[in-house]
Amino acid sequence: MIWEVFRQEKTGGYHAHCGNVHAPDREMAKQFAAIQHGRRKPTNSLWVVPREEIGEIDTEDVAFGGTTDKSYRWATAYNTTGEDAVEVVESEDEQATAERQRGDD
Amino acid sequence: MDLDTVKTRAGPREFSPADDLPQEYREAATRMIEFHANSEIMGAYLERPFIRQAPSIDRKLAFSAKVQDEIGHGQLLYRAAESLGVKTREEMLEDLANGDGKFLNCFHYPLKSWVEIPMISFFVDGAAMRRQATLRRTSWEPYAHAMDKVCFEEGFHVKHGEDILKELMTGSRKEQEMTQEAFEEWWPRIIQFFGPTDDKSTHHDFAASVGLKQQSNDELRDAFLDQYIPKARKHGLEIPDEPRIRERDDGTYAVEEGDLDWDEFFTIAKNDYEPGLGQINGRKQAQDAVQWVRDTIEGDATTAGGHAPQAAD
Amino acid sequence: MSLESPTELDARERDALETLLKRLADDEFVLAERYTEWQVQAPSLESDLALANNAQDELGHARLWYDVLEDLGFEEQELIYERDPADFRHTTLVERSFEEGDWADAVLRSYLYDAAEELRLEALEDSAYPKIADRVGKIQSEEAYHLEHAQNWVERLAEGEEGHERLQDALDRLFPHALTLFEPVDREVERDIVDLGLRDATLEELGEEWLSIVVPYLESLELELPVSAQVDDDTFEITEEMLPEERGRDGSHTDAWFDLHDELTHTYRDLGRSETTKIMEKPE
Incomplete structure (x- = not known):
């Protein structure tokens, strides 16, 4: 049975997919994953998930984010007056980055 | 983990579902x-009629x-x-419907006209964003993660709200x-968004001591006024x-x-304000009206997961 | 014959183009308007997000079609906010209000509409009006998700006793109105639309093809059609007596539409506006 492994590098971070292990059950999968995926890279926590439980939908199935203009849902579409709150500016920057990344695909 | 350990360790994103946390926390x-x-x-319930009236x-x-x-934020936050491991989403939504669930003061007032939209979409959302930005450092990791995504999206709301305000005021x-006129009606409520002053707030001390809350009501309210009075x-x-x-002397x-x-x-x-009650009941009626759909799909195993609290391992 | 430039159209071409575009735009606009009713009212938070998304897609498509109409000299306020509601050309299928909690109506309406929309867009892929042909592709890829979404829901609801019953009720009510999807605004203009190559299938052809898809599908879920549209094994036909009194396409509408138009123009009128706000740049 194949288990997909997700690693969190440090407390508070996100678990990101880092590989997989073959194991007969969850207990063994955790033990194997600890060695195989937690040994070298900084690790605070690992998740193991049965591969067969994972559903996938990809760009062949759906156009993520749509294909028509959705700029109305981005902060970058709006001009404001005067100085914006720092958290608004941060949000807009994050959105601008995400927009650029989408465009790069 | 005992409460003292929680208080000692309480830092940003410190605790996750893998930790054995005390019931108080x-x-x-x-x-x-x-x-x-x-x-x-x-x-969202309050604003929805204005999708049509835009x-x-x-x-x-x-x-x-x-x-x-906003519904997406609700989804993240309930999760x-x-x-x-204390309550399921279903229980929380049920409590909201039957009047036991509590929510922000501003959303108990009726929203009657498009000119009131910036009061919510600019000022209240701006206030919320001030608070939410500090909550990215809350000690409950899943909450902090939810705040990452909420803050990412929320900039659009505030800027769109300001754009509507600008259009109306020009x-x-x-x-x-x-x-x-709408601003005068809403302004005191907006300031009350941050709740009573710290010495009157019942839950503040504990929440702050275990790292759930990162800034006091007073600090947040002042930070809001400093930013949004000049904007207004x-x-x-x-x-x-x-x-x-x-x-103050420092401006x-x-x-x-x-x-x-x-x-x-x-x-x-206390959920005793008349217009707010109408809104709670209106939403309850809508939620009850689609109970049959939830009943129909719940027989399907793939939609399970919301039934029992997911307690920590 | 050149349909390259909107300024060089003769009256007949212009009429055909305007008629075609109003059907397209009004259908999408009014359907989106109804879908948004489900925001904050859907059966779960996840299904709420999904239908809201479809509403925005449809509204975005309406925006694209209204924008082509702007080439003919119209402006947004004339096309929506100041337009006589009796001049709207959408099918009566999309204007009907939802009864609270009637999710079966929402997903079945979506299925009936999206199945027709798929065929209609196919027939526009090679439209002689370049701007129409250019926009079809973008719209199709979003519509594909809508159709799957609708079918997923219809099939799940059909499995439950209450769901099945509600679907049947919705079908009884909606089916005659769905047939108006294929009604002409004006027979002569409709002929021109095809003759000029704006769309390469007639409404009759589209209607029959649609029936040949939706009838077996609905029957496979043990849903009964309120009227028989089947001539023989694989021939279907829409006849006059199957249609409802209001056809939408000719400007006759149910009361629900007039109420809806009144609500959606409320702010515009209340504030005494004379133009509409644009946030996005004009579509290419």
Whole structure:
């Protein structure tokens, strides 16, 4: 049975997919994953998930984010007056980055 | 983990579902996040009629997207709350419907006209964003993760809200007057968004001591006034005489709290305010009306997962 | 014959183009308007997000079609906010209000509409009006998700007793109105639309093809059609007596539409506006 492994590098971070292990059950999968995926890279926590439980939908199935203009849902579409709150500016920057990344695909 | 250990360790994103946390922590965190999640839903409920009433296609699109985002935030937050193992999402939504769930004061008031939209979408959302930005450092990791995504999206809401305000305040005289009137009505409520002053707040001390809350009501309220009073003035809004606002020597602002209606605030906090009750019941009716759909699909195993609290391992 | 430039159209071409575009735009606009009713009212938070998304897609498509109409000299306020509601050309299928909690109506309406929309867009892929042909692709890829979404829901609801019953009720009510999807605004203009190559299938052809898809599908879920559209094994036909009194396409509408138009123009009128706000740049 194949288990997909997700690693969190440090407390508070996100678990990101880092590989997989073959194991007969969850207990063994955790033990194997600890060695195989937690040994070298900084690790605070690992998740193991049965591969067969994972559903996938990809760009062949759906156009993520749509294909028509959705700029109305981005902060970058709006001009404001005067100085914006720092958290608004941060949000807009994050959105601008995400927009650029989408465009790069 | 005992409470003292929690207090010692309480740093940003310190605790996750893998930690064995004391019941006091779990309950306090659940109460706080559930309140936040409920507020997203009730805010969306209040605004939804204005998707229809938006005065252009682009505004309608933006407003629909905004309401959709708020429901998405509710989804994230209920999950963050659920992961504490105290209540399921179903229970929280049920409590919200039957009047036991608590939510923000501003969403108990009726929203009657498009000119009121910036009061929510700019000022209240701006206030919420001030608070949410600090919550990215909360000690409950799933809550902090939810805040990452909420803050990512929320900049659009505030900027769109400001864009609507700008349009109204540069529109006809009638629009400007109606907007000023709405502002006067909403301004005290908006300030009360941050709750009573710290010495009157019941839950603050504990939440702060275990790292759930990162800034006090007073700090947040002052930070809001410093940012949004200049904004309001830039758009030509006049700040009402009451509640009195004091400008400190360093140019920051403080509000005279005695000028605010705290009786109304606490009536609202108990879900006893008439218009708010109407909104709670209206949403309940809508939720009940689609119970049959949830019943139909719940037989399907793939939709399970919301039935039992997901307690920590 | 050149349909390259909107300024060089003769009256007949212009009429055909305007008629075609109003059907397209009004259908999408009014459907989106109804879908948004489900925001904050859907059966779960996840299904709420999904239908809101479809609403925005449809509204975005309406925006694209209204924008082509702007080439003919119209402006947004004339096309929506100041337009006589009796001049709207959408099918009556999309204007009907939802009864609270009637999710079966929402997903079945979506299925009936999206199945027709798929065929209609196919017939526009090679439209002689370049701007129409250019926009079809973008719209199709979003519509594909809508159709799947609708079918997923219809199939799940059909499995439950209450769901099945509600679907049947919705079908009884909606089916005659769905047939108006294929009604002409004006027979002569409709002929021109095809003759000019704006669309390469007639409404009759589209209607029959649609029936040949939706009838077996609905029957496979043990849903009964309120009227028989089947001539023989694989021939279907829409006849006059199957249609409802209001056809939408000719400007006759149910009361629900007039109420809806009144609500959606409320702010515009209340504030005394004379133009609409644009946030996005004009579509290419």
